[in-house]
Amino acid sequence: xxxxxxQFGHATPAPGGPAIQTSAKEPGxxxxxxxxxxxxxxxxxxxxxxxxxxxxxxxxxxxPLRLGAALxxxxxxxAAHASATGSAxxxxxxxxxxxxxxxxxxxxxxxxxxxxxxxxxxxAYRFAQGEAIPHISGVTxxxxxxxxxxxxxxxxxxxxxxxRLFAPQGELAALPIAARLTDKDPERRQxxxxxxxxxxxxxxxxxxxxxxxxxxxxxxxxxxxxERYYRPGEFSTLIGYEWTSSGALEEVNxxxxxxxxxxxxxKQPFSSFDSVEPRALWAWLDEQRKHGVEGMAxxxxxxxxxxxxxxxxVAFGGEKIDAAYAALRQRNEPLVEIAQIKGTSETHPLLSPxxxxxxxxxxxxLLGGRGTQGEVKGSYARDAWLAGLVMQEQQGFNPYRxxxxxxxxxxxxxxxxxEDNYHGKIGSADGTPETRRGGSFINTHHIKxxxxxxxxxxxxxNTREALYxxxxxxxxxxxxxxxxxxxxxxxxxxxxxxxxxADWAQQAYAQGVPMGGELHHGTGDSAPEFLLWAAKDPSxxxxxxxxxxxxWVEDGATREAVFDVxxxxxxxxxxxxxxxxxxxxxxxxxxxxxxxxxGDGQIAARWRDPDFNPAQAAFxxxxxxxxxxxxxxxxxxxxxxxxxxxxxxxxxxxxxxTSPIWYQP
Numbered sequence: 001x002x003x004x005x006x007q008f009g010h011a012t013p014a015p016g017g018p019a020i021q022t023s024a025k026e027p028g029x030x031x032x033x034x035x036x037x038x039x040x041x042x043x044x045x046x047x048x049x050x051x052x053x054x055x056x057x058x059x060x061x062x063x064p065l066r067l068g069a070a071l072x073x074x075x076x077x078x079a080a081h082a083s084a085t086g087s088a089x090x091x092x093x094x095x096x097x098x099x100x101x102x103x104x105x106x107x108x109x110x111x112x113x114x115x116x117x118x119x120x121x122x123x124a125y126r127f128a129q130g131e132a133i134p135h136i137s138g139v140t141x142x143x144x145x146x147x148x149x150x151x152x153x154x155x156x157x158x159x160x161x162x163x164r165l166f167a168p169q170g171e172l173a174a175l176p177i178a179a180r181l182t183d184k185d186p187e188r189r190q191x192x193x194x195x196x197x198x199x200x201x202x203x204x205x206x207x208x209x210x211x212x213x214x215x216x217x218x219x220x221x222x223x224x225x226x227e228r229y230y231r232p233g234e235f236s237t238l239i240g241y242e243w244t245s246s247g248a249l250e251e252v253n254x255x256x257x258x259x260x261x262x263x264x265x266x267k268q269p270f271s272s273f274d275s276v277e278p279r280a281l282w283a284w285l286d287e288q289r290k291h292g293v294e295g296m297a298x299x300x301x302x303x304x305x306x307x308x309x310x311x312x313x314v315a316f317g318g319e320k321i322d323a324a325y326a327a328l329r330q331r332n333e334p335l336v337e338i339a340q341i342k343g344t345s346e347t348h349p350l351l352s353p354x355x356x357x358x359x360x361x362x363x364x365x366l367l368g369g370r371g372t373q374g375e376v377k378g379s380y381a382r383d384a385w386l387a388g389l390v391m392q393e394q395q396g397f398n399p400y401r402x403x404x405x406x407x408x409x410x411x412x413x414x415x416x417x418x419e420d421n422y423h424g425k426i427g428s429a430d431g432t433p434e435t436r437r438g439g440s441f442i443n444t445h446h447i448k449x450x451x452x453x454x455x456x457x458x459x460x461x462n463t464r465e466a467l468y469x470x471x472x473x474x475x476x477x478x479x480x481x482x483x484x485x486x487x488x489x490x491x492x493x494x495x496x497x498x499x500x501x502a503d504w505a506q507q508a509y510a511q512g513v514p515m516g517g518e519l520h521h522g523t524g525d526s527a528p529e530f531l532l533w534a535a536k537d538p539s540x541x542x543x544x545x546x547x548x549x550x551x552w553v554e555d556g557a558t559r560e561a562v563f564d565v566x567x568x569x570x571x572x573x574x575x576x577x578x579x580x581x582x583x584x585x586x587x588x589x590x591x592x593x594x595x596x597x598x599g600d601g602q603i604a605a606r607w608r609d610p611d612f613n614p615a616q617a618a619f620x621x622x623x624x625x626x627x628x629x630x631x632x633x634x635x636x637x638x639x640x641x642x643x644x645x646x647x648x649x650x651x652x653x654x655x656x657x658t659s660p661i662w663y664q665p
Contacts, residue, residue, distance in 0.1 A: 100149035103407035112411035113162040115427030119413035127414035149236035156271035160218040253304040261294035300337035307378030326399035339453040403659030406453025406478025417481035422632035433636040474516025482537035527612035542599025552618040566605035585627035592630035
């Protein structure tokens with residue numbers, strides 16, 4: 001591990017670096033230096049066996065449903081609302097990195113059921129714990145390592161209804177729509193399917209399918225299932241669902257996942273049948289809180305919102321964005337999915353032309369838009385953070401002080417986050433390499449889907465409450481799949497050898513703020529110092545670099561900059577370009593073997609902003625990049641003999657993103 005101490009753009013090895021011993025990376029590979037002890041992190045990681053591979057099956061379906069100032073800095077820990085307690089400065093117990101999934105669907109989501117998914121919430125819980133479950137293609141799917149937590153987030157619209165309509169002796173079997181759905185005539189069956197699904201897209205529910213007692217009964221089944229699998233301290237099952245609003249515009253994505261803090265949940269979910277407006281969802285969450293029910297919304301696929309997820313003047317529904325809107329949103333929506341199967345939502349090359357990594361795993365065509373590319377302004381997280389700074393400067397409020405996670409949005413009851421372990425997003429639509437190569441769903445080509453992401457949470461223990469509170473205070477990060485661990489702090493007056501001390505993180509909490517926090521300036525002009533540390537996933541590629549991304553407003557215009565602050569292989573960032581030299585890591589397209597002699601297992605850095613202005617508000621977040629590896633589509637080609645697809649890259653650099661730290665003058 002190379003330890004950097006950065007002062008205004010110049011990197012030098014930090015004094016008192018950790019003791020080094022030599023250990024082999026993997027059998028048959030070159031020896032690599034690793035720390036003699038692990039002072040950096042309390043790292044929670046479990047392992048199990050690899051899963052089996054896929055077999056061919058082919059069908060297609062279409063569905064209309066469319067995330068300092070020297071010693072004078074005041075430290076503020078971010079929180080979404082009053083119940084998110086536990087200031088970073090007073091953290092009583094070491095916080096661990098827990099990895100999990102907050103966005104996965106089962107057969108109880110209508111689109112999944114119609115594409116032949118027959119796995120249940122029980123299956124999803126077993127999958128998250130590392131067990132193998134069946135896949136539509138005829139094989140079993142399994143993670144390489146169990147997750148620490150999961151939330152089953154089936155669509156609230158017609159949640160659990162389709163399996164009941166198809167059950168011959170079920171409580172809905174006597175309904176006329178049930179008879180049409182099971183008609184022997186395939187054309188009549190197809191017409192009935194479209195009738196059900198179009199009623200969702202049009203927000204005109206069939207009365208018999210939204211019966212209050214029925215909805216409450218199905219929802220209680222979810223609660224009981226989550227309770228059965230909850231093992232505090234070992235495996236947490238957060239209770240939630242997806243609010244699937246397309247804003248009455250079927251190609252626009254305004255979807256949110258709703259997550260609750262405990263098993264005290266509402267009698268039934270608030271769905272887009274109740275309202276398609278995000279503000280109504282937030283107001284409902286406020287109302288639930290009055291009755292002791294704590295919940296939050298997490299937006300996803302802002303990249304497919306056509307600019308409506310993060311408006312800057314008028315919100316969806318026509319209301320003007322004002323201080324009340326900002327406060328309502330901040331109370332109820334502290335997080336956004338920065339990556340998932342349907343692409344990344346960090347930024348876009350049109351928004352960040354000087355960021356060489358801005359084009360990572362983009363899905364730009366609107367769902368159902370028949371190749372229509374959406375508006376990028378208002379659709380990406382970095383742009384929203386910048387817009388929030390503008391509103392703060394000009395109007396005194398900021399609705400976009402949110403953190404990030406990543407997720408899968410898998411509709412197979414399991415989140416296939418590993419590139420070489422990918423089995424598609426949704427049932428028979430893309431369940432095999434062949435269907436993934438040539439098929440599409442809602443006019444989106446399967447080949448453009450990503451393999452999925454994971455949520456990282458820094459919490460004191462693996463319980464619903466501790467995890468939820470970490471989500472609420474935004475002490476979170478997201479990855480594109482690998483279990484990369486990353487810590488990010490801002491503060492001042494830290495010892496020169498802090499990163500070599502066993503309790504360095506506790507000291508950083510005591511004298512600084514972690515990711516998701518706010519740093520308030522007192523007096524003086526000295527820049528705050530940032531601490532950044534990252535560690536590789538034990539089963540993934542080696543790390544190449546760690547970066548800090550800054551955004552600010554200057555003379556009324558938004559600005560952004562990307563700084564490489566730590567490089568692998570003993571390299572140092574160029575003080576003029578702020579970029580690490582290429583470490584030369586390669587990957588074979590014939591075998592997908594990646595370079596095991598380049599990169600580091602850990603990279604740590606201390607950095608000060610070379611352009612810091614104490615009077616200028618800003619945000620900073622960290623980004624961690626692995627060495628290149630094969631994309632899932634390349635693995636498919638390798639296994640089937642099909643040529644490499646031309647419309648997606650053969651390789652990628654897996655990464656992690658932290659929630660920002662906001663600096664306030």
